[in-house]
Amino acid sequence: MEQRLAPKTKLSEADLCETFNVGRMKVRRALLLLSSQGIVDLQSNRGAYVACPDAKEAKDVFEARLHIEPGIVGSICGTIDDRGRQILRDHITLEKTARLKGHRPEIIRLSGEFHVKMIAVSGNDLLTRIIRELVTRTSLIVGLFGSGNGTSCREDEHEEILHAIELGDKAAATALVKEHLNHIQEGLELSKATEVVSGLKNILAV
């Protein structure tokens, strides 16, 4: 399972009804919610498609995360309790075992979930929801623009961030989160997809 759908994939209502064994109403309801989260593109009278963010939208997502995440992580340095620490430690253990097993989609999922859990330990449900949405969109973007070489980011960066948090080193924690997000962004080739698409169009349009 856990097969990802490529951007632009058409999500027909009938197919979704069959695969999930639910009525058309619930499918439409789900598609509407997904479109409000920007991971499905809902076109009037033409159907639903897996969103295909362009370079500008990708830039917006990373800019937003850079504006939001470092500050929150910094603020939890002083407030995190034993329970919070344990949650993050346990998660990193999960990530490590997943990496040993080499299950790529699971690694990506857990990698994103770490960011959500960092915000979650701040206790702010609203910010947690916002970051969860941004992380989901980041996954889409990494899948679309990510260069094939290796995993999306250095493996031990999460551990370093947690270390700074445990030391209560606010400055280090925020700096590491910024670096980490920048690393993910730098691993992308934001010109790639549009090149491919428009390139194909140009060739076929000769």
Next chain:
Amino acid sequence: MEQRLAPKTKLSEADLCETFNVGRMKVRRALLLLSSQGIVDLQSNRGAYVACPDAKEAKDVFEARLHIEPGIVGSICGTIDDRGRQILRDHITLEKTARLKGHRPEIIRLSGEFHVKMIAVSGNDLLTRIIRELVTRTSLIVGLFGSGNGTSCREDEHEEILHAIELGDKAAATALVKEHLNHIQEGLELSKATEVVSGLKNILAV
């Protein structure tokens, strides 16, 4: 017009269909979107109600805004162009005339919209959407917890913020935005509503 609905107000589908002259489908669609934005509370089999945020949720909203807005406003200090400056100036003019006319709901609406426009000039559509959502929820909260005395915030704070932006004074701009948000929050009585409600319940339960 422009009559606000009190929190906990029931939004029955039939009523909404009639008032807006649309089918039940579109009403349900709208309610689902509003609930995903946290301004409508959708209860299974019981209907839709105007959201009634509690003190914790109110705190989360202001905390989120304090984490997000100051940094963005700081970043636009260096990048804003003439068009952006003009948009913000024009808006402040709008606010002033509305204040002279004394149309309270309009004043509140414009006051919130200023924050959205500040983010909008940053060019990040995603952050703009996020802030718009937070501003909407802030309006709900101010309506619910706001003490009656005067408007929700000092009238000239927006002007001061714009002034700092025009000077390109990053430190001042971020500080002013923080202060401004804190002023709004301080103008609330987060214990009020719950006291009233639970107080009433206790009295009636004797």
Next chain:
DNA sequence: TTGACAAAAATTGTTAACAAAACTTTACTC
């Protein structure tokens, strides 16, 4: 073969009827 056009099929959007759940009223007992 390619292009335009028309018919057919498939898909989405909407309406209306039906089912299920919650709320209100009524009737009855204590």
Next chain:
DNA sequence: GAGTAAAGTTTTGTTAACAATTTTTGTCAA
């Protein structure tokens, strides 16, 4: 009168049929 139970009403959730739009297929002429 207070409380409870049952019938009735209202409201929401779901299904199914219908309408409108898009996409595909097929045909014919250049």
